[in-house]
Amino acid sequence: NAGVMQNPRHLVRRRGQEARLRCSPMKGHSHVYWYRQLPEEGLKFMVYLQKENIIDESGMPKERFSAEFPKEGPSILRIQQVVRGDSAAYFCASSREVNTEAFFGQGTRLTVV
Amino acid sequence: KNQVEQSPQSLIILEGKNCTLQCNYTVSPFSNLRWYKQDTGRGPVSLTIMTFSENTKSNGRYTATLDADTKQSSLHITASQLSDSASYICVVSALNGGATNKLIFGTGTLLAIQP
Numbered sequence: 696n697a698g699v700m701q702n703p704r705h706l707v708r709r710r711g712q713e714a715r716l717r718c719s720p721m722k723g724h725s726h727v728y729w730y731r732q733l734p735e736e737g738l739k740f741m742v743y744l745q746k747e748n749i750i751d752e753s754g755m756p757k758e759r760f761s762a763e764f765p766k767e768g769p770s771i772l773r774i775q776q777v778v779r780g781d782s783a784a785y786f787c788a789s790s791r792e793v794n795t796e797a798f799f800g801q802g803t804r805l806t807v808v
Numbered sequence: 809k810n811q812v813e814q815s816p817q818s819l820i821i822l823e824g825k826n827c828t829l830q831c832n833y834t835v836s837p838f839s840n841l842r843w844y845k846q847d848t849g850r851g852p853v854s855l856t857i858m859t860f861s862e863n864t865k866s867n868g869r870y871t872a873t874l875d876a877d878t879k880q881s882s883l884h885i886t887a888s889q890l891s892d893s894a895s896y897i898c899v900v901s902a903l904n905g906g907a908t909n910k911l912i913f914g915t916g917t918l919l920a921i922q923p
Contacts, residue, residue, distance in 0.1 A: 699851070728911065737897065737915035738852070751910060786851055788911075796842075797911065799851035 697721070699789050699800035700769075707806045708777045716772040716803045720789030727770045728797060729755075729762060732784045744770060777807045810835045812900050812914035820920045825888055829917045831881040831898030839901040843872050843883045846895045846916065855883070855896075885919075893921045 700719040708714050730738040740754040744764040764770040784804050788797040812833045840859045844852035856865045856872040864873045869886045895916040
């Protein structure tokens with residue numbers, strides 16, 4: 696049973712380009728959470744999704760950021776027109792039920808140049 | 809405001825020694841409290857998870873305590889090893905409207921074990 700898989704592990708984008716981060720949850724997990732970790736800071740909640748539904752997006756910037764978790768395939772965090780301040784590590788976690796243990800992926804490190 | 813505060817911010821101890829990390833939280837309504845270990849450049853890995861009714865939980869050399877009245881938790885590491893060098897993160901789960909939960913992360917304690 697593979698763990699939470701995130702790809703790519705490292706992503707470099709020029710300012711103004713789009714970044715797509717993918718997260719495949721653990722088998723049997725239908726709850727996905729995205730977090731952002733800025734250098735020297737703790738993880739900050741961005742968005743919580745179940746299959747095909749966004750449950751809580753209170754931590755996600757209103758502009759340029761979007762997330763989806765389709766019926767088939769991985770969850771996608773999409774950042775349009777990236778800026779230098781978007782450079783961070785983006786972690787995805789999944790859980791089987793809402794209050795069960797969440798398992799984290801290894802993260803995607805986004806660098807905007 | 810839901811917050812999780814950890815202390816100390818960083819800690820250096822000699823290999824073989826014990827240490828205790830602290831976590832204070834102001835999260836309501838409380839669902840559970842978790843301790844994670846995050847190695848540099850990797851995702852957090854769960855050490856323990858405790859609900860309101862649990863006072864202590866162990867995982868090998870790691871023992872977590874929870875006082876739900878004072879809203880404090882501690883993580884005690886016994887007989888530290890070099891591989892314990894990592895960031896230890898206290899995470900409190902808040903019930904969010906009853907149907908969902910949200911994980912509130914502390915900023916972590918950076919632990920360094922010296923040989």
